[in-house]
Amino acid sequence: MEAQVRLRPPTNMVDPRAKRYWMAGEAISNGVVTLVLGLLAFLIEPARPWLLLALGVALLIGIPYMIIMPIWRFRVHRWEITEDAVYTRSGWLWQEWRIAPMSRIQTVDTKRGPLEQAYRLSRVTVTTASAAGPLTIKGLDHEVAADLAEKLTEVTQANRGDAT
Template sequence: MSAPPAPPVRVPAWSLSRSAIWLWVTQGVIGTLVYGVLVAVLVLGVPASTGGPLPVLRWLLPVLLAVYAVVAIGVRPWIRYRVHRWEVTEETVHALTGWLTRTWTLVPVARIQTVDVTRGVLQQLYGLASVAVLTASSQGTVRVPHLEVAVAHRVADDLARRAEQVRDEAT
């Protein structure tokens, strides 16, 4: 018996939920607030009369924080939404992730051992869930983040059912 032909490498068809943008914006706001507190402590903790490079930090750190805020809140969520893709075909699960480092992952349905649906705190706030498709290989896990809850459950149920059918056919 020969192995089935490898599926073509292509961009997966589906984007994440648009609510993922607002989840990432919220994460950017939270990150900016945390870094803002650290910057405030550092800037207010440095005496103004101190010589050397420390006075430069009084203006450089807030500028860097502002740049971080613009990227984390105004740019990164929109780019991530455009580049994160996923698709489930008859034979495989595809995911394309990353906005700076792109990762394309493909898992054959026949290799699926477990399908998990998880919902973090912010995901719950935005009605989202993530699907993790796990195989025996540590490199074979596909994670599809930030799907609408109903879609995530449908995908997980469908994949679990198909993986079970493939196992039944193999025995």
């Protein structure tokens, strides 16, 4: 008989470097928007006041977002692996809590983009047959992610469910 799995807060936090990683990602995004608006304002004189206004609004919104969002996300993002399930909580304003019973796991993947590599971080994606899509744990130390993927593979191999 399969153990009952219920929604509960996961216990593990992501790596503290995730805050700097998320902040760097937002700084890059904001920098691109600022650069494009500034360049357009320089090149298109008739539209310059409107483009500079848009640039100011982008900075007024973008800079506080770049600072506040990573701190809040770090407080929200959690994960946990038990013998019965994978638990995740993620999001910022809209938070998502997910559970994947071990018997439903189909694949486990790790992924590291260039910015994640610079911060020595990875993400682990757990794919199930759920219509809601895979569970993703972002902001893990790359060694923790590799160990987690290995452990999940071992546990799911030992727990032969129908994975559908």
